[in-house]
Amino acid sequence: MLKENFLLGQYFPGNSPAHRLDARSKLIISLLYMAALFTANDWWGYLVVTLIFVAVLAFSRVPISLLWKGLRIIVIFVVITVILNSLMIPGERVLWQWKALTVTYEGLMQGFKLGLRLLLLVAFASLLTLVTKPLDLTDGLERLLSPLEKIKVPTHEIAMIMSIALRFIPTILDEMERIMLAQRARGAVFGGKKLKEKLSQIVPLMVPLFVSSFRRADDLAQAMEARCYFGGAGRTHWRRSKWQNRDTVALILFVVLWLGLLAWRLL
């Protein structure tokens, strides 16, 4: 089932400390974590950000098996990153050579560093959506961005677009499975090795998906209008979370951690 391998947009219900934080603090914390990922520059730094991730995972009480399943695809990208970097980055200590291809120690290390960053980045983002209800997430984003309305940024529309996108990800994945089944029934084979094969396989999948998505958008617009949607003006929000002490504490904690890493790097 495709849905198990693609976690973005899926909420894992629960009542952990991570679940109970306000979406706004979680969003800011995610940004701080990503900043931390790119601030960390050596093995001590990477150890710290990895430990932070593990701590957050513990606080969210999400089963590791669930997270792992959703990240398997990313692991492929990580491996590719490691390999490409190993081959591309010039360095002094050569580990292995064959014709024009050279793997250097520096390249390998660089590859690992980048690969780790990528993995932690996606893992943290997935964790964010797992412990935050989609509505809270987009609502939190809207509230954080609301000062931008003064310079005519359509924050409500942005939040609404994201909210609808998140709601439809699992639905569209289901549809993709159905289309794949129908095309397989016509003899299509998905999952060939060569790139050229993979490209030609995409068309029977993507074209019907796009066509139905346009239709979906049209239908949804009508449904929203029929329910008196006229844009953001005058809308109220049924449930809005409140910022609490624990949010301030968590935020300060992450700010301190990031500043610490920054200091470590600069000194």
Place this chain on the structure above:
Amino acid sequence: MQIEFKGADYTYQSPTISSLALTNIDFSVKKGEFVAFIGPSGSGKSTLAMLLAGLFLPTVGEVLLNGEKAKKNSVFPGVGIVFQYPEQQLFGETVFEEIAFSAKNHGMSGAELENTVYDALRVVGLPLDFATRSPFGLSGGEKRRVAIASVLSGSREAMIFDEPTAGVDLSGQRWLRELAIRENSLGKTIFWVSHNMEEVAKLASRVIVLNDGQIAFDGDPQQLFSDGEKVAACGLIMPKGAEFLQKIKAQGANIAAAAVTLEGAAIEAAAWLRGDDRA
């Protein structure tokens, strides 16, 4: 050509749940038969259709086409399946490309391919010059015909129709049924999955009832539908024509109450009203 199910089970597996959809399915179908599959919701009809096509492999037991199992990741050769809303799978730049897709994937090319595509167009009653048009510029009904033609081009042996009349109006339904009957008369084996008793009573010479993942009946539709108890035991509702005749019989009328379609019931009832009692 022969399709055999030998003690086949199918279980849907996901990390969180595992549900047994089909248990101990045992039957075989010869070339040229017209078999209908009916059953209440959740009875496993659609799963059965997937196994028939070779799209799913049984978790226990075997499903064989001419003695061979389906290969993983590819369907049974020569077996096509028409899903609900088949027009949703269109993607080609031209109608020709769309219809050729199935045949090409099965290894056809050149003149043989061209003939297959034009044949399919003829069977669905579309003019041959449609071949150069874009499938997306066609009307709803025309799109459906193209989608069905595209399945036809890959199904020399058998065709499976999985609840094909969903969302289709009366003339569309009639057209589909006639298509199935015509293909059957040319020797193709037809599998028709439906919930519609009337439709099944009209079309099939053999009906297999699925209830709760198991086969509850395998035989003549006439035998099934004229027996109220059997119908109820299978979790089905009587076709209205048969229900009407049986209620008249219950009031004392001397009729056989054998007909199962509406037309058949009208003929039987009219005969009785005229006074032609069953001897």
Place this chain on the structure above:
Amino acid sequence: MIKIENISHRYADSDRKALSGLSLNIEKGRFLAIIGPNGSGKSTFIRHLNGLFLPNEGKVTVDGLDTADEKNLRPIREKVAFVFQNPDNQIVASSVEEDIAFGPENLGLAPAEIDRRVEAALAACNLMALRDKPPYLLSGGEKQRLAIAGACTMDFDYLVLDEPTSMLDPLLRHQVINLICQLHETRGCAIVFVTNIMEEALLADDVLILRDGQFFAYGPPPEVFADRLILEEIGLGLPEISYLSSLLAEAGYPSLRGAVSVDELVNKTMEVRPCK
């Protein structure tokens, strides 16, 4: 009352008319079914009832409010609730209760009031147990009940449904139909129901038949379904018993025409030839 006065509607980029010269009054509390072959304009027609489409000619008023006037659209859409054919393409939020709250949020109601309306809608549509579920875990029937629950929050007088069951599992359609009938009885609202499933049209007080965007027939189900030949000519089927009833009438027993249920037809038949 919804008054449709002589409306016509042209397809975009074409001179072809989707609807021509249609007039109808839909009174509060009535149950109207609209049927017609594909392309007859049914879907286009009902979208005029809440101002989603505007007529090129003629006028539509809902309790006196003209749909052509933009400032009327909000009150009109509160009175006229709409349920669409595709269950998925009308659900906006990521959980049942949040989606039900969408309408009241659009109206700018206070959270306490939204609370009240959401609870009432969940109860009315039997969705309490599913309130936290995301849409992708709902069955087609549950999604349609969710759409109806969303309508329930809007204090509607008219419930318009565009083939609400055609994309649902045929043997589970009754769940949605039952809910619609229940609402009709308990709230006394009007139901306008487009369908391709003739058996469903039997539930209505009146049936409107459209053909090529024009009025073809109108009347209570036994009248409209009395003669199969008239309907087959325009490509429409009949509910099964009406069909049988018509066949028997053609076989020489006119008193059997117009039955809509098995028992009714049985009684009529026994009157022709009673058994001791």
